Amino acid sequence: MNELRLSPEDPRLTAYALGELPPEEAVVLEAALAHDPAARAFVEETRELAAQLRQALADEPIEAAADAVSPLPSRLDQLPPYDGGRSRILRFPQLYFIVGGLAAACFAVMLAWHQAHPLAAKHYTVVNLADFAGPDASATPEAAAVATVEPLRATDVPSADLAAPFRRMAEPKLNVPNADGLIPTSEALASLSANAAPSNRAAAQNQPAIVESRDHGAAERPELTLAVTYRSPPPAEKPNFSIAAKELSGTHDAAEGTRDSAQLPTFRATETAAPTTGASTLAGTRLSAAHVFPGVDPAGLAHALKGNLASPIAMPPSATADGGQFVRVAHARVINVPIPESSGSFEAIVRAVDDGKLPEPSGVRIEALLNYGTPATSPGHPRVADGTVAAAGEVGPAPWAPAHRLVRLAIRAGGAPGGVAAALAARDVKVAVEFNPRRVLAYRLIGYERDERTSDRPVAALPGADFRANRSVVALFEVIPVTVAAPDVDDASYGPVRHLVTEETSRPRPELLTLRVDYRQPLTGAHAKVVDAIVDDGATFASTSGDFKYDAGVAAYGMILHHSAHLGHATLADAITWTEAGVAASAPDRAEMLDLMRRTQRLSH
Amino acid sequence: MSSSPSNSRVPEHADSGLFERTVAEQRAPLLRYATRLLGDRERAEDVVQDTFVRFIAQNPTAIDGHAVEWLFTVCRNRAFDVMRKEGRMKRFDEGDLERVTDAQPRPGRALEAAETQAALLRLIDRLPRSQQEVVRLKFQNGFSYQEIAHITRKSIGNVGFLIHTAVARLRTEFAAQRP
Secondary structure: OOOOOOOOOOHHHHHHHOOOOOHHHHHHHHHHHOOOHHHHHHHHHHHHHHHHHHHHHHOOOHHHHHHHOOOOOOOHHHOOOOOOOOOOOOOOOHHHHHHHHHHHHHHHHHHHHHHHOOOOOOOEEEEEEEOOEOOOOOOOOOHHHOOOOOOOOOOOOOOHHHHOOOEEOOOOOOOOOOOOOOOOOHHHHHHHHHHOOHHHHHHHHHOOOEEEEEEOOOOOOOOEEEEEEOOOOOOOOOOEEOOEEEOEEOOEEOOOOEEOOEEOOOEOOOEOOOOOOOOOOOOOOOOEEEEEEEOOOHHHHHHHHHHHOOOOOOOOHHHHOOOOOOEEOOOOOEEEEOOOOOOHHHHHHHHHHHOOOOOOHHHOOHHHHHOOOOHHHOOOOOOOOOOOEEEEEEEEEEOOEEEEEEEEEEEEEOOOHHHOOOOEEEEEEEEEEEEOOOOEEEEEEOOOOOOOOOOOOOHHHOOOEEEEOOOEEEEEEEEEEOOOOOOOOOHHHOOHHHHOOOOOOOOOOOOOEEEEEEEEOOOOOOEEEEEEEEOOOOOOOOOOOHHHHHHHHHHHHHHHHHOOOOOOOOOHHHHHHHHHOOOOOOOHHHHHHHHHHHHHHHHHO | OOOOOOOOOOOHHHOOOHHHHHHHHHHHHHHHHHHHHHOOHHHHHHHHHHHHHHHHHOOHHHHOOOHHHHHHHHHHHHHHHHHHHOOOOOOOOHHHHHHHHHOOOOOOOOOHHHHHHHHHHHHHHOOOHHHHHHHHHHHHOOOOHHHHHHHHOOOHHHHHHHHHHHHHHHHHHHHHHOO
């Protein structure tokens, strides 16, 4: 009997691993596997991957299907023949061969053209290093705290005329980083200087910027690191520079010789902070250059820019370290808001304080503290109709970080239909928020700093919760607003087409975020939703509502117990002061919370 | 092989609870499948509803034992009918597909399991459409090669090759992403 030779390229191995091989073939293959450890390992790996695929696909949200792919079929000829239910005889099947042959010829012509073209590659990100300007008099200290990096989208092949102004970046080279993690690349510098506008070239050469690039491996989507640093002595004034990355998009058809192009979103990194030690500034220098990076994933480029600027974009440390507790809107514009089911954290803190000690930081759930008690009994809540859910938002300063804004979202159910006490008022309640990238640079959902339970997936990604009559849920977001220059946002991508959250938009929108609540009516199962645009009207902390102050104080208390890195200089005394401002005499749960905070304060003394 | 529904009588499964049970079990998988084909939740809802309308009019004995496969087949055909009527068919090569999927924001943070899931879903989205479809039918809906062949009107060998190719690519790319 001939011994069966097994190869990972053999589809039978995959079929065997998946239990799809007919029994008689499986017997033969098993015999061969007994003498082939590599093939056995392949089978095991395939089964392991299959299990992971089943698990991953089992929870795939339906909305993601609409969001992820184009509805267009990949090949016309993959469609089943449409014959109106009647069979049809194909009298001239040769026609298909003719058409196929012509298509192959066209493909060959295009392939040859692409190979001849120096810029022919599937994806390009065209980066303009431009507008290196001197100090910006309008920049304020607050403005220095933010920067914007918008995600870029992949591009099509630039045509020869569009590519002409650009110089293709030399093949990225792997060099050893210096102490700052940067890799001076003289070739890149020369490229930058050579491409500087004539009027600025001298300045560029006098105060050159070092532009560096790295290709991290030969993966299909190499990660690119682009860094900018300075050589000349720092000026008295703080520098301000921007990096604009522009995409070229459109379609390119070599056969027809046509293309259209459009400029898509740019990203801009603006920095006014002092340069890092050993670096300097580009003050007074204005450069103009562009580089074409083939095969670069724009999102990766934006990410690399964020983390590798010589003077890092001023963000809270956690935004660029330990996984990032602030989430950039550029990375995740939509977030699902989990609905806490337990307030056990409050009781745990009470027990610890009763025992004369502080609770374990890991056991403090801020979102549970925020939702402790029965907020529905607090004054100021308008009545919500039976069988419905209402949602509202309020924006004010984050008292522990005044440059940041705090967004308080409140979702409240009305009474149960028919007035049945303790019955369900709403089923399958899901809450999602879509941030306006023109207004918000980054955000964090308070209480979800350690164990991530949110995602940027659409609203269906989290299980819904059932709301009993008059139940309320509060969520707090701390957001870093865009205060320098509004990022160039593709409005078409901010809206229902991609994220299914908002109703419409084709214009710049003023709201900070859009809140959407989906739920089902308990009796009929009918779907209903609430969509509310939350606008920041610049309220001061003093002018916010009592609910806002109370929740801000409780959140600060939780952050203190949680050893949160976001607390700034706020103290427990501050938290108590904020909470006191929001405690109403008719809200016993709030008084209970305040009492716990005071006892904690005495304990810490 | 015509299976045109007969409306002249009420099928047995209309009253037997089979219909309700099937709808309850298969609505979400069908909706996910149709949404993937159409890229539009609302149209997908219509297609799935139409599929169930045809299902209830179908002679149950004709689809006994392979009702789910029948549902996916009808759903697929209806989805393509919708696309034809709306004139949305055009060539769509792999490069374009990658351009679309590349625009998706990356999850900022997630638990390891969620990251694995997100990574796999992203990789699946980058597969050619034909491979995506059979991978989902296999690993999401649990169909056999033979059933997938019936649904997609491909040969079993072709289905096996597509799945093998897709799995090989997913394995390579998934391994490359892991530390």
